[in-house]
Amino acid sequence: MMSKNGFSRCGELYIGRLRKEGRYSTAHVYQNALLSFTKFCGGYSVSFRQVTRERLRRYEQHLYECGLKPNTISTYMRMLRSVYNHGVEAGSAPYVPYLFRDVYTGVDVRQKRALPMSELHKLLYDDPQSERLRRTQSIATLMFQFCGMSFADLAHLEKSALDSGVLRYNRIKTKTPISVEVLDSAKEMLDQLRNRQESRPNCPDYLFGILRGDKKRKDERAYREYQSALRKFNYCLKGLAKALHLKSPVTSYTLRHSWATTAKYRGVPIEMISESPVSYTHLTLPTSDLV
Numbered sequence: 001m002m003s004k005n006g007f008s009r010c011g012e013l014y015i016g017r018l019r020k021e022g023r024y025s026t027a028h029v030y031q032n033a034l035l036s037f038t039k040f041c042g043g044y045s046v047s048f049r050q051v052t053r054e055r056l057r058r059y060e061q062h063l064y065e066c067g068l069k070p071n072t073i074s075t076y077m078r079m080l081r082s083v084y085n086h087g088v089e090a091g092s093a094p095y096v097p098y099l100f101r102d103v104y105t106g107v108d109v110r111q112k113r114a115l116p117m118s119e120l121h122k123l124l125y126d127d128p129q130s131e132r133l134r135r136t137q138s139i140a141t142l143m144f145q146f147c148g149m150s151f152a153d154l155a156h157l158e159k160s161a162l163d164s165g166v167l168r169y170n171r172i173k174t175k176t177p178i179s180v181e182v183l184d185s186a187k188e189m190l191d192q193l194r195n196r197q198e199s200r201p202n203c204p205d206y207l208f209g210i211l212r213g214d215k216k217r218k219d220e221r222a223y224r225e226y227q228s229a230l231r232k233f234n235y236c237l238k239g240l241a242k243a244l245h246l247k248s249p250v251t252s253y254t255l256r257h258s259w260a261t262t263a264k265y266r267g268v269p270i271e272m273i274s275e276s277p278v279s280y281t282h283l284t285l286p287t288s289d290l291v
Contacts, residue, residue, distance in 0.1 A: 006092050008038060008045035011083040024223035033079035036063075048093040051084060053102055060103045070108040077103045114261035115254055119246045120144075128243040136236040138189040139210070140255055145186045147178075148259030151230055151252040155210040159195070162207060 011034040018027035038046050040059050056077070063073045081100045087093035115123065124141045128134060143149045152172040161169040167180045182190060199205035199213065206213045210229055215222040234251050241250040248254075 006048045007051055010087040014086055022218040024220050030079050033076040056103050074104050077105045114258040115248050119248055120258050122244050126244050128240055133240045133243055136240050142189055143255045144259050146180050148256040157207040159205050159207050
């Protein structure tokens with residue numbers, strides 16, 4: 001028999017399982033999707049009977065009207081679909097064919113916009129006349145010079161990753177092993193941002209001072225600290241773009257897409273840009289001639 005809050009309860013149980021596995025980022029996305037849909041349904045909980053094709057269509061339209069981008073809407077819908085599928089598997093919900101057929105669950109690659117070359121050069125090299133923004137600029141430049149490294153990977157790099165001028169690490173998102181040479185042009189910025197504090201017992205010894213390194217790796221507080229650091233970085237990036245009079249919006253993702261576009265323009269093989277399943281990706285890309 002289906003309970004009045006069956007859908008919400010199923011979602012909460014799955015989110016709890018993700019947290020126990022240390023998958024805090026995924027749990028956070030599921031939580032946002034569930035809270036958003038619950039609020040749209042006008043209550044504190046949602047039953048499986050309330051999850052209908054018509055309601056999902058109206059919810060999708062509501063998200064568009066709220067200004068959410070197609071990929072964000074797709075993520076929410078895929079999270080809701082996953083909760084529904086877990087309910088079906090558990091026998092808590094009836095199987096309804098094509099329940100999510102009328103809503104968008106794909107990926108819009110057109111949203112991944114790289115900066116024009118002139119604006120990219122300004123972002124990385126023009127002086128923003130602010131110490132705080134110079135630090136943000138240094139982080140952004142390292143992300144670009146380290147082959148479009150994600151902010152998550154940069155923030156979580158440990159001192160042991162750097163050996164003889166080469167960074168070796170596993171990507172946070174995919175666990176893929178990566179190897180990147182540290183160019184001479186990056187060494188000064190790396191030294192400026194280097195974390196010089198002593199490591200704490202059973203805690204990561206981070207290469208940079210972006211995260212404090214006072215929490216265990218699987219601690220949910222460490223995930224919350226990273227989310228706060230990411231929000232702060234994106235806020236400062238926005239300020240940097242404004243100070244340098246850029247017209248294009250800039251986020252941490254912009255740097256990765258800009259590097260990929262630049263690498264493709266320079267003839268770097270697509271499989272290297274898109275992080276192929278080879279053992280190591282080793283690539284250096286000079287940035288001094290980005291004019």
